[in-house]
Amino acid sequence: MATTARHAVPPVALALAHALSAAERGLAVIPLSRTKLPALPSPHRDEAGPAPCHGECGRPGHGVHDATTDPARVRELFAAAPWATGYGIACGLPPHHLIGIDLDTKSGTDSSAALRELALRHLFTIPDTVVVVTPSEGRHVWLSGPADVVVPNSAGRLAPGIDVRGAGGYLVGPGSRTDHGEYRTIPGTALLPPAPCPPALLRLLLPPARPEHPAGGTTPPGAGQGLVQFVLAAHEGQRNTRLFWAACRAYENGLGETLSHALIKAALTTGLTEREARATLTSASRLVRGPR
Structure with a gap:
């Protein structure tokens, strides 16, 4: 037969x-x-x-x-x-500006419980969104970030066992196979869009603020020029993102006021308008230093 x-x-x-x-x-x-x-x-x-x-x-x-x-x-x-x-899947890119919360199970800690504790302490909830199960039974929670905010990658900074995939990072997509097994979505979440990241969680994902004035009270000559060059090297589609990232680093290191003019001038060179550049610097200042 x-x-x-x-x-x-x-x-x-x-x-x-x-x-x-x-x-x-x-x-x-x-x-x-x-x-x-x-x-x-x-x-x-x-x-x-x-x-x-x-x-x-x-x-x-x-x-x-x-x-x-x-x-x-x-x-x-x-x-x-x-x-x-x-x-x-690349994180931080439009239109979703994806942020991945990686809840690890291999570190010997209950990362899911750690995230719940953070949510209770900082008064936020994780909305319905895509959740991917890893071969080790970990979880990747997909969230969407604001267009003008650059979330950096980090490992364990948020809490033990919780890694963050942000700009410049990537998440393993569901359906991928590795030496240890397959990545799959939790039933009912596959077709959901990445949900907006709660503002309280977003603040935790950004680097901690540093003193406004550098130690010693003086700014070394040429300080922050690398940030200006970073903005000048922006291509179309990443101009605002690079400016926001550089401004955040400047404010964290106490160089925000010193570099603001140079950063705006660099942004104008890349094609942003003065209004757009100033709005981005204001957003960076607010996120790093808090409202004033």
Whole structure:
């Protein structure tokens, strides 16, 4: 009796299908290997010295900087990485400005209880949102951040066992397979949009404020020029984000008032209006120092 042979779908094809579905929802993706690391090696790996390129060379292999929502580009990335078994979702990018709260189970602490304790202490609740279960039974809680706020990555700063994936970081997407198993969404959450991050939690995710004036009462010559250069290097689509990040770092280090003029001038050079730049600096000041 004739039988029909069943051929298993290649892992890369499954990963690509999940990645394309995520891209349709506005989530920028990259292919990942079984180790959860970006699948494509750096094109600069054989070059001497540090490689500051973040994809400007046009070649793939720049990790999260390759992340895209363009279906054609997604297919190109996966075609270049046929060994990929999963995909990463870049955090901090429009339209969702994704923030990932990673509740680890391998640290020996009850990170879910730690998050509940933080919520009780700071009077916030986690809204209904996408929740991804990891192979170790951890949880990734997806939240959406404001467009003008840069949430940094951190490990254990919020509470033991709680890591944060923010700008420059990525989350392993549901449907990805690793050496330890598959990432999957909790039933009923897969089609939810990332919920807005509660303001009280957002304040906890940002670096703690530092004294307004540096020790000794004087500002070293040239202090903060790296922040100005960071703003000047902004491309279209990241101008406001870079300005906000630089302004937050300036206010944290007591350089907010000193650098404000230079930061605004740099922002104008990148194409922002003076009104936009001043509003962004005001937002940074308010978040770092609190309302005055």
